[in-house]
Amino acid sequence: MMMIRIAVAITALASSLVACGPGQRNNGPGTADACVGLQCQQVGCGSGGSGGASTTSLSGTVYAPNGTMPLFNVVVYVPNAPLDPLPVGASCDRCGAPLSGSPIVTTQTDYTGKFTLNNVPVGINIPLVIQLGKWRRQITIPQVTACQDNPITDAQQTRLPKNQSEGNMPRIAVTLGFCDKISCMLPKVGIDASEFGVEGQGKAVTFYTTPDPFGGGDLPGPTGMTEAKPFWSDAVKLSQYDMVILSCECTEAPSTKDTTSYAAMAQYLNNGGRIFSTDFQYTWYKYSPDAGIKSIGTIPGGAPDGASPVLVDATFPKGKALADWLQYTHMTSTYGSVTPDYVFDNFSAIDSTKSTTFASSGPPTHPRFMTMNTPVGLTPDQQCGKAVHLDAHINMSDTIDASYPAGCSSPLAQGEAAFAYFFFDLASCIQNDSGPI
Numbered sequence: 001m002m003m004i005r006i007a008v009a010i011t012a013l014a015s016s017l018v019a020c021g022p023g024q025r026n027n028g029p030g031t032a033d034a035c036v037g038l039q040c041q042q043v044g045c046g047s048g049g050s051g052g053a054s055t056t057s058l059s060g061t062v063y064a065p066n067g068t069m070p071l072f073n074v075v076v077y078v079p080n081a082p083l084d085p086l087p088v089g090a091s092c093d094r095c096g097a098p099l100s101g102s103p104i105v106t107t108q109t110d111y112t113g114k115f116t117l118n119n120v121p122v123g124i125n126i127p128l129v130i131q132l133g134k135w136r137r138q139i140t141i142p143q144v145t146a147c148q149d150n151p152i153t154d155a156q157q158t159r160l161p162k163n164q165s166e167g168n169m170p171r172i173a174v175t176l177g178f179c180d181k182i183s184c185m186l187p188k189v190g191i192d193a194s195e196f197g198v199e200g201q202g203k204a205v206t207f208y209t210t211p212d213p214f215g216g217g218d219l220p221g222p223t224g225m226t227e228a229k230p231f232w233s234d235a236v237k238l239s240q241y242d243m244v245i246l247s248c249e250c251t252e253a254p255s256t257k258d259t260t261s262y263a264a265m266a267q268y269l270n271n272g273g274r275i276f277s278t279d280f281q282y283t284w285y286k287y288s289p290d291a292g293i294k295s296i297g298t299i300p301g302g303a304p305d306g307a308s309p310v311l312v313d314a315t316f317p318k319g320k321a322l323a324d325w326l327q328y329t330h331m332t333s334t335y336g337s338v339t340p341d342y343v344f345d346n347f348s349a350i351d352s353t354k355s356t357t358f359a360s361s362g363p364p365t366h367p368r369f370m371t372m373n374t375p376v377g378l379t380p381d382q383q384c385g386k387a388v389h390l391d392a393h394i395n396m397s398d399t400i401d402a403s404y405p406a407g408c409s410s411p412l413a414q415g416e417a418a419f420a421y422f423f424f425d426l427a428s429c430i431q432n433d434s435g436p437i
Contacts, residue, residue: 036080037080037081038078038080038104038121038126038127039080039104039121040121041121041122041123041126042056042104042119042120042121042122043056043122043146043147045146045147053147053148053149054147055118055119055147056118056119056120056121056122056144056145056146056147056148056150057116057117057118057119057120057148057149057150058078058116058117058120058126058128058141058144058149058150058151058152059114059115059116059117059149059150059151059152060114060115060151060152060153060157060158061109061112061113061114061115061155061158062074062076062109062113062115062130062158062159062160063113063155063158063159063160064159064160064189064190064420064424065159065160065161065162065189065190065191065192066159066162066188066189066190067155067156067159067190068155068190069189069190069329069420070109070111070112070113070114070325070328070329071109071113071132071160071424072109072110072111072113072321072325072421072424072425073108073109073132073321073425073428073437074108074109074113074115074130074131074132074160075099075106075107075108075129075130075131075132076106076107076108076109076115076117076128076129076130076131077099077101077103077104077105077106077107077117077128077129077131078103078104078105078117078120078121078126078127078128078129079100079101079102079103079104079127079129079138080101080102080103080104081101081102082101083100083101083129083136083138084100084101086100086134086136086168088171088240088242089171089239089240089241089242090238090239090241090242090268090271090272090273090384090385091242091272091384092272092384092430093133093134093272093384093429093430094380094381094383094384094429094430094431095380095428095429095430095431096381096429097429099129099131101129103129104120104121105117105118105119105120111321111324111325111328112325112328116149120144120150121144122144122145122146123143123144124142124143124144125140125141125142126140126141126144127139127140127141128140128141130158130160132160132424132427132428133170133242133427133428133429134168134169134170134242134427135160135161135167135168135169135170135424135427136161136167136168137159137160137161137166137167137168138167139157139158159190160190162190162191162192162195163191163192163194163195163204164195164204169191169195169204170204170242170243170427171204171206171240171241171242171243172186172204172205172206172241172242172243172244172245173205173206173207173208173231173238173241173243173244173245174186174205174206174207174208174244174245174247175207175208175209175210175228175231175232175244175245175246175247176207176208176209176210176219176221176225176228176247176400177210177219177246177247177248177249177250177280177281178210178212178213178214178219178248178249178250179247179248179249179250179279179280179393179396180247180248180278180279180393180394180395180396181247181395181396181397181398181399181400181408182245182247182248182276182278182394182395182416182419183207183221183245183247183400183404183408184395184398184400184405184407184408184410184416185394185395185412185416185419185420185423186205186405187405187408188408188412188416188420189420189423189424191204191205193405196222196404196405197222198222198223198224198225198226199224199225199226199231206241207221207222207225207404208225208226208227208228208231208232209221209225209226209227209228210227210228210229210247210249210253210256211227211253211255211256213249213250213251213253214250219400220400220401220402221400221401221402221404222402222404223402227256228256229256229257229261232244232257232261232264232265233257233258233260233261233264234264235263235264235267235268238264238265238267238268238273239268239271239273241273242273242274242427243273243274243275243276243426243427244268244273244274244275244276245275245276245423246275246276246277246278246281246284247278247281248278248279248280248281248393249280249281250280251280252280252283252301253280253283257283257287259289262283262284262287262288262289263289265284265288266288266289266290266293268385269290269293269374269375269385269386269387270290270374270375270384270385271384271385272384272385273385274385274386274387274426274427275386275387275388276387276388276389276419276422276423276426277387277388277389277390278389278390278391278392278393278394278419279303279344279346279390279391279392279393280301280303280346281389282299282301282346282347282389282391283301284387285297285299285372285387285389286299286301290375290376292354292374292375292376292377293372293374293376295351295354295376296350296351296354296355296372296376297347297348297349297350297351297354297355297367297370298347298348298349299346299347299348300346300348301346302346303344303345303346304344304345304346305343305344305345306343306344306345306346306361306366306368306391306392307343307345307361307362307363308339308340308342308343308361309334309337309338309339309361310337310338310339310340310343310359310360310361310368310369310392311336311337311338311359311360311361312326312336312337312338312358312359312369313357313358313359313360314335314336316356316434316435317435317436317437318356318358318425318433318434318437319358319359321437322358322359322418322421323335323336325421326338326414326417326418326421329417331412331414331417331418332414338359338369338414338415338417338418339414339415340390340392340393340394340413340414340415340418341392341393341394341395341396341397341413341415342392342393342396343361343368343391343392344391344392344393345366345391346391347366347367347368347370347389347391348364348366349366349367350367350370352434354372354376354377355370355371355372355376356370356371356372356433356434357369357370358370358371358422358433359418367391368390368391368392369388369389369390369391369392369418369422370388370389370391371386371387371388371389371422371433372386372387373385373386373430373432373433374386374387380430380431380432383430384430385430386426386430388422388425388426390415390418390419390422392415393415394413394415394416394418394419395410395413395415395416397410397413398410
């Protein structure tokens with residue numbers, strides 16, 4: 001499992017432990033020290049207590065907001081103090097940093113979304129936190145029975161929040177593009193329509209428009225959208241968002257970007273921003289004034305055809321997790337094989353010391369799904385931002401107009417599923433994607 005970010009972590013008690021006395025907590029065989037709060041409700045179960053188990057546990061599956069898509073690497077924990085507010089906008093969130101709320105016990109989900117949390121406090125109204133980056137939801141378990149597993153079977157309890165009234169959500173900016181309807185992925189993973197809006201409304205998701213490349217004026221979408229160029233040319237505005245989704249504009253679109261835009265985006269990334277791009281949005285890397293970002297690979301561009309299907313590299317842990325997840329969710333029939341709506345060949349090579357290739361296709365074999373941490377070239381403990389690029393179109397069939405999200409009616413396609421996996425991974429803490437989890 002990925003490096004777990006914890007302030008306090010207590011593993012399942014060994015069978016030789018006995019239950020704590022008043023004001024004490026187990027800390028190892030033959031030892032006990034003063035407990036605080038819910039720590040005082042942890043009990044030792046010996047070789048199998050009244051429920052037949054050697055520990056008291058909570059188990060379940062964490063889902064996307066839609067309650068059906070299981071999620072990988074979500075942190076699940078029991079807090080022992082009130083949660084601190086999460087920062088809004090670009091900020092450093094590195095794996096290994098303490099979690100809020102002085103956790104007593106902590107775990108993370110596997111690629112099936114499943115978790116088991118051992119040595120949980122016993123009693124009524126036990127709090128449980130589900131967190132993935134700035135997605136965070138706290139629920140209350142009405143009753144935890146000692147020395148047995150306490151399964152949570154209601155997916156509506158263990159899903160991420162679909163609106164801000166249910167918990168914390170990252171602030172997401174979406175720039176529309178004529179050639180890829182990637183914003184239709186957002187309602188499909190369960191984000192509530194009430195959270196889609198325009199600048200100044202305080203919604204979780206803010207939309208910006210771009211010009212129709214074929215002369216039809218600005219692209220339609222939520223009423224009141226402003227244009228993307230002033231937004232992505234303003235480092236201060238960018239910094240107010242946790243992540244930015246950049247839809248393909250069908251060309252390199254020089255009318256919507258300039259040196260100010262590229263500089264502002266590089267600053268945003270290096271300060272902890274997260275971006276997601278497809279196809280022609282490779283421009284943010286190819287033309288970046290930041291030498292590190294510009295050097296992540298060889299980018300001829302121009303959107304030539306690329307071979308399909310795209311094959312996931314399962315030889316490293318996070319790549320294997322992606323392939324396993326796609327297979328488990330039945331989004332792929334052939335292990336590690338993904339067929340997006342369209343595949344391109346904008347990247348001919350990636351510098352593996354600066355970026356991680358998750359999937360490729362060929363011949364010749366070229367990278368198709370890739371990530372990079374920023375500032376490029378620094379060690380993960382000095383990096384704050386992240387970019388994901390899929391050299392593909394993931395949705396060419398849905399409609400985005402003033403009725404959005406009504407036009408997002410097609411079933412989740414393979415390319416959208418891959419996008420969804422990386423979308424939630426992008427929200428997580430920064431670590432070396434090519435290293436151990």
